[in-house]
Amino acid sequence: MAEPTSALSAKDLILDVALAANVAYYGSDGQQPATVPLDQHDLEKCLRCVNRGIDMFVASAPPNGWRWMNRIAEVTLGTVETTGTCSSDGDATSLIDSALASTYDTDDEIVGYYIYDLTKEIYAAITAYTALTGDITVAEWLDYDDEVSSYTPAKSDSYSITDVKTVEGDKARYPLDQSFQGDVAGRITYTKDSNRGHIIDWYHETMVRLKREVQVNTGNVTRAAVRPWRNRRWELIVDPSPTAGDTLIFPYRIGHNKIQFVTGATSAADATSITDDTYANLYPNDYFNGWYIYIVDGTGKNSYAKCTDFTGATCKFDVADWLSMDGSAGGKDPAASSMYYAEPAVNRHPAGWQFDDVVRAACLAQAEREFNDVNEGYMGEFLERALQKAYQIDARTAPRKLGLMLPGRRPFRYRRTWNDVTYS
Numbered sequence: 001m002a003e004p005t006s007a008l009s010a011k012d013l014i015l016d017v018a019l020a021a022n023v024a025y026y027g028s029d030g031q032q033p034a035t036v037p038l039d040q041h042d043l044e045k046c047l048r049c050v051n052r053g054i055d056m057f058v059a060s061a062p063p064n065g066w067r068w069m070n071r072i073a074e075v076t077l078g079t080v081e082t083t084g085t086c087s088s089d090g091d092a093t094s095l096i097d098s099a100l101a102s103t104y105d106t107d108d109e110i111v112g113y114y115i116y117d118l119t120k121e122i123y124a125a126i127t128a129y130t131a132l133t134g135d136i137t138v139a140e141w142l143d144y145d146d147e148v149s150s151y152t153p154a155k156s157d158s159y160s161i162t163d164v165k166t167v168e169g170d171k172a173r174y175p176l177d178q179s180f181q182g183d184v185a186g187r188i189t190y191t192k193d194s195n196r197g198h199i200i201d202w203y204h205e206t207m208v209r210l211k212r213e214v215q216v217n218t219g220n221v222t223r224a225a226v227r228p229w230r231n232r233r234w235e236l237i238v239d240p241s242p243t244a245g246d247t248l249i250f251p252y253r254i255g256h257n258k259i260q261f262v263t264g265a266t267s268a269a270d271a272t273s274i275t276d277d278t279y280a281n282l283y284p285n286d287y288f289n290g291w292y293i294y295i296v297d298g299t300g301k302n303s304y305a306k307c308t309d310f311t312g313a314t315c316k317f318d319v320a321d322w323l324s325m326d327g328s329a330g331g332k333d334p335a336a337s338s339m340y341y342a343e344p345a346v347n348r349h350p351a352g353w354q355f356d357d358v359v360r361a362a363c364l365a366q367a368e369r370e371f372n373d374v375n376e377g378y379m380g381e382f383l384e385r386a387l388q389k390a391y392q393i394d395a396r397t398a399p400r401k402l403g404l405m406l407p408g409r410r411p412f413r414y415r416r417t418w419n420d421v422t423y424s
Contacts, residue, residue: 007353053363080163090153100134116169119157188250300334361386
C-alpha cells in the first residue's frame with residue numbers, strides 16, 4: 001500500500017521554501033501554477049534549506065533518539081580464512097601462489113570468494129581459479145575504499161582468502177554498510193533459527209583486541225564490538241573468530257541521505273531524449289540513470305520519463321518513452337527550450353509522512369537563515385510547536401509495555417554516563 005497522497009515530496013519541500021523566499025517559478029508567462037525554481041542559484045539555496053532543515057530536525061531528537069531512525073543490520077560470518085604468500089608476480093587481474101593447490105585442488109573451487117593482498121592493501125572478488133598453477137583471476141583490484149587501485153600483487157606479498165567480504169582478510173572483522181555511523185541502538189543477536197544457546201555481548205573494542213592479543217581463538221561468537229575503520233566507515237569485530245556461517249543482527253540508527261534535485265532548460269530534445277548544455281561535463285556518465293525527468297513548461301509540459309542512460313560530456317538524458325502524468329504511454333515529446341526538473345526515484349525525507357509537518361517547519365526555519373528577506377517566525381514555529389508534536393508522535397510509535405529500541409537488560413559492558421550519579 002502506498003503512502004498517503006498528502007505525503008510531502010522533495011518538490012513540495014523545495015517549493016514551500018521557494019514560495020516563502022519569493023523565488024518560485026511561475027512559467028514563461030508568469031501566470032502558471034508555482035513550481036520549483038529553474039534558476040540554478042535560487043534552486044541551490046532552496047535545496048540547501050531543505051537538506052539543512054532535515055539535518056536540524058534529525059539533530060533535535062529526543063533523549064533516546066528518533067525511533068524512525070532505527071534499522072536492523074545483518075552480518076553473515078565467514079568460515080574460511082586461508083593465508084599464503086605469492087610465489088611470483090601477478091598483474092592487474094591476477095595473483096599467483098603455486099602452493100595453493102595443496103589447499104584448493106579443483107579449478108574454480110574458490111570462485112566468489114575474496115582475495116586480499118595484505119602487503120599492497122588491495123582486494124578483489126575471485127572470478128576464476130586454475131588449480132594447476134595456483135593462478136587466481138579477478139576483474140580488477142580495489143583499495144580498501146573500494147576505488148580501483150594501480151597496485152598489483154608481487155612475489156612474496158602476503159595474502160588472505162575469505163569466503164565472504166571481510167576487513168583485510170580477517171574473518172573476525174566485517175565492513176558495515178555506509179549508512180552505519182557508529183550509533184548502535186540495541187543488543188546483537190543471532191538471526192532466527194540459528195540454534196545457538198548462548199548470548200552475544202557488546203564489548204568495548206579494546207576488550208575484544210585484548211582477547212585476541214596472544215591467540216585468536218575460534219568458535220561460536222560471544223563478544224562483539226563496533227569501531228571506526230577508515231574514511232567514515234565502521235567495522236564489526238567479533239570474538240572468537242567464527243567457525244560457522246551464522247548471521248548476526250543488531251539495531252542501529254541511520255542518517256539522512258540528502259535530497260537531490262536538478263532543473264534546467266533543454267538545448268535539444270526529441271522522442272527519446274533531452275539535452276541540457278548547461279551541465280555538460282559536470283556529471284560523469286550514468287550519473288542520472290534511474291532518475292525521473294519531468295517537463296514543467298514549454299513543449300511536452302506534464303510529460304515525464306525515467307532516464308535509461310546519461311552521457312556526461314553533453315548532458316544528454318536518454319529515455320525509453322515520454323509518459324503522460326497518469327503513467328500511460330503517449331506523453332507529448334519535449335523540444336528545445338522546454339523546462340524540466342530531474343530527481344532520483346527515492347527522494348524523500350527519511351522520517352515518514354507523519355513527520356511531514358515538523359520537516360516542513362524545519363526547512364522554512366532554515367529559509368530564514370539563508371534568505372535575508374524571509375522573517376516570518378519560522379524558527380519559533382519549528383522549536384515551539386512542530387518539534388514538540390514530533391516528540392509525541394515518536395513516543396506513540398513505542399508500545400508502552402515494550403519500551404524503546406534500546407539495549408535492555410544487557411547493555412554495553414563498558415559505557416559512560418552523562419547523568420548525575422547518586423550513592424546511597
